[in-house]
Amino acid sequence: MCxxxxxxxxxxxxxxxxxxxxxxxxxxxxxxxxxAPIEIANRIYLPPACYTMSKEEKRKFCKCLHDxxxxxxxxxxxxxxxxxxxxxxxxxxxxxxHILMAYMIPIVIRGLLPEKIRHVITKLCLFFNKIHSKxxxxxxxxxxxxxxxxxxxELEMYFPPSFFDVMVHLISHIVGEIKACGPVFLxxxxxxxxxxxxxxxxxxxxxxxxxxxxxxxxSEEVIEFCTSYLEDVKSIGVPLSLHSGKLEGVGGVGMKIxxxxxxxxxxxxxxxxxxxxxxxxxxxxxxxxxRSTNRGKDEMWYVMKHNKEFPSWxxxxxxxxxxxxxxxRLG
Numbered sequence: 188m189c190x191x192x193x194x195x196x197x198x199x200x201x202x203x204x205x206x207x208x209x210x211x212x213x214x215x216x217x218x219x220x221x222x223a224p225i226e227i228a229n230r231i232y233l234p235p236a237c238y239t240m241s242k243e244e245k246r247k248f249c250k251c252l253h254d255x256x257x258x259x260x261x262x263x264x265x266x267x268x269x270x271x272x273x274x275x276x277x278x279x280x281x282x283x284x285h286i287l288m289a290y291m292i293p294i295v296i297r298g299l300l301p302e303k304i305r306h307v308i309t310k311l312c313l314f315f316n317k318i319h320s321k322x323x324x325x326x327x328x329x330x331x332x333x334x335x336x337x338x339x340x341e342l343e344m345y346f347p348p349s350f351f352d353v354m355v356h357l358i359s360h361i362v363g364e365i366k367a368c369g370p371v372f373l374x375x376x377x378x379x380x381x382x383x384x385x386x387x388x389x390x391x392x393x394x395x396x397x398x399x400x401x402x403x404x405x406s407e408e409v410i411e412f413c414t415s416y417l418e419d420v421k422s423i424g425v426p427l428s429l430h431s432g433k434l435e436g437v438g439g440v441g442m443k444i445x446x447x448x449x450x451x452x453x454x455x456x457x458x459x460x461x462x463x464x465x466x467x468x469x470x471x472x473x474x475x476x477x478r479s480t481n482r483g484k485d486e487m488w489y490v491m492k493h494n495k496e497f498p499s500w501x502x503x504x505x506x507x508x509x510x511x512x513x514x515x516r517l518g
Contacts, residue, residue: 188354189284192292192308195238195350196300197245199275204349205236213347237301237345244299245274251295252276262286282377289316307341314338318361318371325366332362456498465514469504473497 194202210233213219225232240248253269263283268276279287293309300308314335317323335358343351365371389403390396447455460466473496477489505515 188358189279189288191350191352191354192288193276195346196240196296197248197275198239205238205347207231207233209347209349212349216348219347236347238304240299242274246271248295248299249274249276252291255291255294265291281380285315285319285377288312289319304345307338307345310334310338311342314358318365321370321372323365323370328362328366332359335359335362453498457494460498460501460517463517465511466501466517469501469514470497473500 190202191204193199195204197203198205207224210222210224214223222234222236225234249269249271253266253271255265257265263280263286265283265286268279268283270277289312293312296305296308299305314331317331339351339355339359342355361371368374386400386404390399391403392399461470470493474489474493477492481489481492501517504510
């Protein structure tokens with residue numbers, strides 16, 4: 188589904204479902220005659236469809252994916268999958284497609300494509316997001332089924348008939364599968380695919396892959412068992428923690444010691460304060476004080492003033508009053 192959608196939007200050769208052949212087929216079917224190929228000076232011109240993106244829109248689409256940043260171990264490095272030169276995505280695995288369809292595509296297409304196309308694609312991605320939730324209300328499943336049927340009907344209004352292969356048809360059966368088998372995340376295959384990659388790395392003799400895997404696995408187990416009795420010995424096959432030393436200010440690349448500026452520390456402190464439930468009453472109290480002492484200001488002024496003065500005000504408040512120990516430490 189992800190390959191079909193990206194191939195159609197980015198017009199990727201070999202993956203697009205809106206080429207000249209489907210345009211000719213639609214002529215034979217007597218539908219969408221406005222998209223019929225036009226021959227001009229021995230060259231064939233394909234009129235742009237409602238889902239066709241310009242070169243600039245394709246560049247913005249790929250640029251957004253190229254620059255997107257996510258938290259550690261959230262997904263693969265999407266930047267490596269994007270070809271800015273050809274405006275297409277290469278070498279995607281199943282988990283990459285899942286992340287794109289459920290989370291990233293609705294963000295990337297903002298400001299691109301006509302609103303009706305953008306709206307229906309976003310609804311499709313939100314449906315994938317909902318079915319992958321770890322907590323699902325069974326009472327909502329019938330509503331989701333009706334919604335996905337409407338989404339597929341809306342897609343048929345805009346996308347060519349060749350887009351609707353068996354993979355698109357299977358979307359209409361996902362809700363029934365959830366009713367019979369439970370949440371989708373319990374049947375993920377990503378873990379097994381990743382583990383198969385580890386096992387394949389043990390293969391040294393391609394003529395005897397099973398024996399190579401057994402020998403490599405047993406050897407690593409024996410070495411790990413032995414190193415547990417030795418001090419200051421690095422284990423083989425176990426990568427270092429990605430977060431090792433970061434709490435002490437040790438960076439992963441470039442500068443090994445990082446000293447943030449005073450403004451950065453203040454901003455981080457403000458962010459921590461705003462995300463603590465025990466600080467919420469103090470946030471409201473400070474905003475009420477600002478509104479009572481500075482009347483006639485707009486909301487943006489109050490927010491900026493609050494962000495600038497709240498940490499120092501909170502510190503004074505903690506010193507002057509008897510507060511909870513957690514609040515005192517945060518202040």
